[in-house]
Amino acid sequence: MQNFLERIGERTLGILEETGRTTSLLVVVLFHMLQPPYRLYPIVRQIYFIGARSLTLILFSGLTIGMVLGLQFYNILERFGAVDLLGSGVALSVIRELGPVMTALMVVGRAGSSITAELGIMRITEQVDALECMAISPDKYLVAPKVVAGLISVPLLTSIFDFVAMFGGYFVGVVMFGVAEGSYMNGMIDAVQWEDVRLGLVKSIIFGGLVTLICCAKGFYMHLSKAGSQGAEGVSHVTTDAVVLSSISVLFSDFLIGALMQ
Amino acid sequence: MTNTSSNAPSIRIRDLYVDYGARHILKGVNLDIPSGKITVIMGGSGAGKSTLLRCILGLKKPVSGSICMLGKDVVTASLKEIYALRKEMGVAFQGGALFSSMSVAENIQLPLHEHTSLDQHTIEIMTRIKLDMVNMLDAEKLMPSELSGGMTKRAALARAIIMDPKLLFFDEPSAGLDPSTAAELDDLILKLKGGLRMTIVVVTHEMESIFKIADYIAVMSEGELIAAGTPEEIRASTHEVVQDYLNRKPREGIVDADEHLRALTEGSD
């Protein structure tokens, strides 16, 4: 019994320590963002890595989700004779919910995991120490550009997802099921208000920062967790941890933001 | 750069204690690292020499003690002061720690790009000068993954000395190298000491290297400094552990026959 309680205590302390570290990393990153010298190039490079790497996945999943939405909404709306609401249904669910959440989850799997692995490997091969000893702040040089890039590229990717998904819905509804094109398009335009777009935007910005921050912290602070002494195996541990943790954080904060901005 | 650059700095370590949880890694180390010479910190695994090095570099904060160099105490210095100190230091890490996404030349040039506003042309010449010093001129455009073990160490060394630091640190330079490559690296270290005014600290356990390159030796065992002096003084040391190291004798424990039997057979009834 005592053993069990000890382990729970250890786990809890570990989680608290990690949360504290990640939060202080965020503070440090914000601090560095506001201080000169302002180097645009590393941020642009990271936007390319995060954005370009995830683009095909976003296009594919956006299209598929849009098509699935078109399918399922059509099925439901047809029962109530309200098929002209298809455009609104697809557009609102994509812009408010599925766009930001699905994009964030795709980015986690594609770019987030590779960020964690990259920083984890750098940590265990002493590359981070090497930067420190060259009087170059690893937070500023390695982490900050990634977080800023996340804040910028995830909203951009989300917009792309949204467009492609709405097209997917159009394809299924109008082309496959013969819903009137006019009603689909007008449904979209009429139903979507600025507050819907704003919600989607806020979510995607927060998700972008959250995902990159968590993935960076997991890899960057690998040496302070148990995985730090496990070498290559440790890297795969923190990578899977990062994917799970950032995915859960996206889903949880999705609800939180939605509730707060209701 | 300061105006006493012709005097390489010395390092004064006093009463250094480092704990890892309940374990004592360093137990009150007192050491004076002389200026302008090659000091070797030696000892078996677990002796605490890597921890000592990390404390000197400011990568680990000790529980108590002081490490004074260039007019500052690393232990109590602020982050800004530590960064200022680090600009006078070069470190060659055990695995090289080259940045895998950059070529050898880009690795070496990184400190120059971050800390100076020198012309790119000047930077390139400086890079080639250092690569030539370590006999790696033709490796300029290679990526770290394309380098052999010896080449990795030499590239890391070139990067460590690119800013002409006053203090140069090596963490296990011969680790993973075959004897002849290790000997080449030793020669390189000696060559550099002659030409550039630096205080060099080498953490290692390779006996041959130690007596070849050291001007001053510090012997560590189980977190304590058990001997320090010139190679001759160390060779003449009457300390049991030192003699064991020198004679490459494994540390013997006293064997209690009953204890040993019990340890081997416990639970196998």
Added chain:
Amino acid sequence: MESSLKSEKGYDLLLLSGEVDLQYSPKVREKILGALRQGKPLLIDMESVSYIDSSGIASLVEGFQTAKSAKLPYGLLNISDPAMQVLTLTRLDKIFSLYTSTEQFSQQL
């Protein structure tokens, strides 16, 4: 670090003294390249150089390159011991033309 450029008969003499390091080498570089742009041979007096780091050496090398492509004579005068150590280590003592008197240099012109 102090530097002064004097016009001699048929060449320029650049006097350097003190420490040529990261802080001052850009200035030295400017002086060297600026003098060579005038199209006259250049002799650099290094006797009072107490310390020179690789950025300083790189500036000397750049001067050598520039002088070579402009076909101008270029030399170093009275290298101090500290500077000579670094030149030997970098094998540049074989590249640069080293002189022990201004007459030696001016005779070459």
